[in-house]
Amino acid sequence: MFLLSIFLPLFSFLVCVTLNKKLKDKYVCLTSSVFLVFSSICAFISFLNLETNQDQAIVLSSWINSGSFSVDWSIQYNLLSSSMVLMVNFVSTLIHIYSVGYMAKDDRKVVFMGYLGLFTFFMLFLVSSSNLLQLFLGWEGVGLTSYLLIGFWYKKNQANVAAIKAFVVNRVGDFGLILALFATFIVFGTLNINEVLLLLESQNTTKVEFLGFQLHSITLIVVLIFIGCMGKSAQFGLHVWLPDAMEGPTPVSALIHAATMVTAGVFLLIILSPLIEESSQLSRSLILIIGTITCIFASSVAIFQNDIKRIIAYSTCSQLGYMFMAIGVSAYSVAYFHLLSHAFFKALLFLGAGSVIHSMSDEQDIKKMGGLYNKIPLTYVMMLIGSFSLMGLPFLSGYYSKDLIIEFIYLGQSDVKTYAYIISIISVLFTTIYSVRLIIYVFHRENKSDEKVFAHIHESPLIMILPLTILSIFAIFFGMLMHNYFAGENLFKLWGEFMFINNDINDEYTIGNVPVLVKKTPLIAIILGILFCFLIYFVFKNYSQAMKKKLRLIVNFFENKLYVDEIYNFIFVKSSFYLGKGFWKSIDTDLIDNLGPNGISRLIGSFGKVVSRLQSGYLYHYVLSVVVGLTLFLSIYIYIL
Incomplete structure (x- = not known):
C-alpha cells in the first residue's frame, strides 16, 4: 500500500503521456485525478496500519555496489515519512481536482496534469528515501518539474524568465x-x-x-546541507526565485508553495535533526538567524505588494522563516507541526486566490478589485478562513502551530533567542496587516475593475469550490485536533525515534513555564494589526494616502523588495555578462582566433599571394626560375661533394 501511494502519481503522469490526443482531454484529466485519489487512499491506509515505533526500509533493488560504497533503491516506512506522504498526496489530490476546472479552457491541460503528477511523484520519492543519494534524485526531480510548471505558459516571456530564474537559483543551493x-x-x-x-x-x-581550513566535520556537513535547504525553501539570500514563480498557473503556486517543494528543505533538516544537534551551536544559530531575517523581510515586503499571488508567496517565505526559527532552537516537532498546518491553509489561500483570478477574468492586481464579497461569497468565506489561520487567530490551525513556535523560541537556549522572539512578534503584526489588507482590497473596497470585467464576475464551478471547502475544514480543525501530538508529555514517545526531541524545552513547556504575557503577545499583535488596517483604510483613508506620497522613497524601497533583485543583477548578472564579453572580445576573438584559425588562414593567404607572383605567364620568367634553381642545385651538390 505504501509503495502504491508513492508510485501512483507516476502512473498518473504516464497516463497523461500515453492517452494524450487518444481520448478527450476531459477524460484524461479526470483519469489522472482518479490516480491521485487512489494514491491518497493508499497513503491513508498505510498511515493507519503503521505501528508507533515502526521504522522499516523497503528495499526495491540494488543500485550501486562499488567497493565499500553501496546504495539501494529503498523506501523508508515510518511515522515521519508516512505522515508526510499522506499530506503531500492529500493536498496534491485536491489541487489536481481543482486544476480540472481551473485549466478547463487551456489547450495543454493534459500536459499540465501530467507535470503535476510527475512533480508529486518526485516529492513523494524525496520524502520517503532511505538514503541521501536517492533523496537527492527526488530533490533534483522536484527542481526540474517546477521549472516545467512555472514556465508552462511558455509564450509569456515573464514565465520563461521566472522558470529559468527558479532553476538557476536552486542550482546554487544544490x-x-x-x-x-x-x-x-x-x-x-x-x-x-x-x-x-x-x-x-x-x-x-x-x-x-x-x-x-580544519573544520569540525559534522558542523561543515550541517552548514552545507543548510545552504541546499536555503535554496529549496527560499530563505533570505536564495529567496529571489519564489515571488517570480507566480508566473505559472495558480495550481502550480499552491502545489509548490504549500505542501511540496518549499517544505523539502525543512523536512530534510528535520530527518537529520540528530546530526544538527551534534554540530556546534554556530550552525544552529546560523539557521535561527537566517530564518529570523527571512521571516521579517518577507512579511514586511508583502505589505507593499499588489499582486494577489505575490502577497501570498511572500507569506509563504515568511512562514518558512518561522519553521527554520523553530529548527534553530531545536524545536523540530513544532517545525513539523507548522509545516503540516501551513500546507492546508496556504493551499487554501492560493486556490482561493485562483478562484478570485478566475472570476476577475485573470486579473491579479488587488488595486483593480474590490467589492467581491457578495459576488463570490463562497470564495470570500474560504479566503477569510485561510487568512485568519495564517494570521494565527485563536482556535484555527495557524494559531496552534505558529504560537507554539513563538513559545519554543522564548524557551530556547540560543544566544540570539531574545531578538528572534521580538522579531517573530513583529512578523505576526506584519502578517496581520498584509492579510487584512488583501481581504479589504479584494472584497470590501469599492470595485476598481473595468465595467465589462465586473459584469462577468461569477463564482467558480463546484469542481473548484469543493477542494477549497475541504481545505478550509483542515485549516480550522487540524491544529486544534493535532497540537497535543507535537508538544507535551507524549512527544518523545511518539517522535523520539524519528527526530531529535529537546526534552529540556519540552518539559518547560509541559509544566507551564511560559509566562501568560508571552502566550498572549501574538494575539495582542493581531489585534493591533487589525486595528491599524481599520484606521488606515477606513477612518484616516485620505490622510494615509497623503502620508504614502510623502514617504514615497520608503514605499518604493519595499515595493521593489529592498532592491535585492537589482543588487544581484548588478553584482552577479551584469558582472558575468561583462566578464563573458571580455573573454569573448579579448581572449576568444583577439587572441585565440587571431593566433588560431584566422591567423593560419591569413598566413596561408599571404604565402599564396607570394607564390602566385611567380606564376606570371611570361616565358623568360620561367626560364630565369629554371636557371636560378639549377644554379642553386648545382652549388649545393658541389658543396656537399
Missing part, C-alpha cells in the same frame, strides 16, 4: 547539498540516513580540511 553528500560519505563512509545517525557519536570529534 551545489551546497552536493558538497554535503561528498563530505558525509568521506566522514561516515555511507549515505544511508539511519547508518549516518548511528555513527554520529563515533565521528563527532573528526575534522576535515575545507578550503584550507
